[in-house]
Structure formats: structure tokens, C-alpha cells
Amino acid sequence: MRWNEIQDIPCSIARTLSVIGDRWTLLVIREAFLGVRRFEQFQKRLEITRHRLSDRLNKLVESGVLRKALYQESPARYEYRLTRKGMDLYPVILAMAGWGDKYMAGDAGPPVEYVHLGCGKKITATLVCSECGEPIDAKSVKPMLGPGLSGLAKKAGE
């Protein structure tokens, strides 16, 4: 199977990967969360080739994670901003940062710490059940067939 067919798999993880699952894309998004908006800035901070960066930004615009905004006429210059859809990737970023902090940071400690503006404390992101608020992990959650798949199953059975 080729990578560009991956979005066709009826799986939300695969579909998400079809948007953010290639090299550099998530780092571009990380920079966007840190406030970076312009081509040159992305390029310098990430040390990504201009070619690649151009391609990744365009794809992110296509998929609705970023949008281009004119910030200067003559010559026309655009910057890249996170859309709502892009902002909603924050949990993914934070979950990855949390894992990296725990397992990859080494003795030096985490390179970035997160402060919650609500309570003013350093935090780690914690995943909880949307219904009862209890913390959850792999063992406390059971994946079940959802409508997006049972529909297919029905069709196949007809």
C-alpha cells in the first residue's frame, strides 16, 4: 500500500496521519503553536530545506490546518496561521511532548515546561474520561466498532 492511499483506510488515526504523519509536518505545527508565522522563520528555526518547507506549508493549507493571510501588499506577502482545525491538534502535540519529557529528556530535564494560565502552575497534560473525569490509560478504555465501520460491514453483508 502506498502512503497516499492511507487516508482511505477507515481509521481516524490513519486519516490523521495522512495530514500530519510525514516528516517535518508536526514540527512545522509545533512552531506555529509557538507563534511562528512566516516562511523565513520556519525555515531558520527548523533547518528544513526551503523546498520541503514550501511543500509542507502548502499541504497544510490544503488540508485546512493552516491558512494564508496577507500581511503586506507590494510585494504580496503571506503568513501562515493555525486555523481552528489546526489549533485542535494541540492535544496531539502536548501528548507527544509529555511522552518525550518522560522518556527522552534525559538528565537535563524537559526542554520546555508548560504553565497553565488558569491556575499558574507547571503542568503535564493528563487525559481524562470526558464523561466521568477519571484519568484514563490503555487498559481502562475499550475500543468498539463505531458507525463509520459498522456501516461498511452492513454494506458488505447486503
Added chain:
Amino acid sequence: MRWNEIQDIPCSIARTLSVIGDRWTLLVIREAFLGVRRFEQFQKRLEITRHRLSDRLNKLVESGVLRKALYQESPARYEYRLTRKGMDLYPVILAMAGWGDKYMAGDAGPPVEYVHLGCGKKITATLVCSECGEPIDAKSVKPMLGPGLSGLAKKAGE
């Protein structure tokens, strides 16, 4: 910058990506969370080339996300199981699934639903502050220089 240098960036997201940030790896892990353990099963379910699968599994073992466990002698056969480190990737998976459900599922609805064993309800994973329990998003969290980076800054300044 080459991909194999990415782990050297002092960023937990980059370091996490150095482990799970390439094609297929996260889908392999998804299958592992669904209970898949054996080479043939991964291969059939993912339609990944055997070559790639072999490589990905080995790298995941190297990085401590999976471990090999002998399940049959003569001929010796091993299966791949998630370690604690691997299990702890669940928030990443769930965050991605949540985003995919929201933005990529289309009319058919999410392909998989998650039931919390604690309360028995269908849930979406929600990110909350580890200190005060309030839900968090990009705007309510401020990233600050952590020890892993301020150490470097000190060194550079000496």
C-alpha cells in the same frame, strides 16, 4: 538536516517523532494496542510490505516501545508486545483518534468508539490540567524555557 539527526534537537516533540514519526510506525503501534502481536498479523492487517514491517518492528524494539517475547520454541518464534513505555503512547494515539473523528470521519461517523470501563460510557479523550483539572487548549497553556534548555543556554553563555 537529515531525519536521523532529529533526535538531537532539544525538543521533546522532535525526540518523540524520532521514535514514532515515520511512516507506518504509529499504525503498527495502533495495531499493538488492538492486541496484535505477531508479524503475520501486523502484515496482513496493515498491508505494509514485510520488509518495512520487519524494519519498523526492530526499531521499535530498539527504542523500547515493543519487546520480543518467545511464544514457541522449535522453531523459535517471537511476538511483539508493548512495554510500559509503549503503553504510555496511548494518549498520543487517543488524541490523534479524537482529532480524526472530529475532522476526518465524514458523514459515516467515527469508525471506532471508545468505551470507558470505569463508567461504561462512550468517551472522547479530554485533556485537562494535571494540577487543577480544568480542560486545557492551546490558548490556556504557556510554554516556558525548561531545565533541558536553560542548561544549554547557560553553557553557551559561559
Added chain:
DNA sequence: CTTGTTAGTTCTATTTTGGAACTTTCAAAA
């Protein structure tokens, strides 16, 4: 009219993938 800034393209060489066939080690069946 030269230099600088920003945002790209183009080119080539190298790496990484994808697809398909082949190998190894044994157990069980014919």
C-alpha cells in the same frame, strides 16, 4: 544601480519506500 528582504523554485544526489519473489526452520499430512 547595487544591496537586502522575503518567499519561493530548480537541480542533482542520496535515502527511503513499495512490490514481489525468495529463504529458513520446523510440523503435519499424504
Added chain:
DNA sequence: TTTTGAAAGTTCCAAAATAGAACTAACAAG
């Protein structure tokens, strides 16, 4: 005792993606 058949890989080659560096375009400022 040859044949079939799992299971878990390897090997080979062609195709695609990536890295690095140089080049281009559209202006503004000096």
C-alpha cells in the same frame, strides 16, 4: 519420505521522497 504449509523474515530492483545548494522574482531602501 517427499510434499505441503505456517511463520518470520531477506533480497532485489524500481519508484518516490528528501537534502543540500544554488537560482529566481518582486519589490524597497540607500
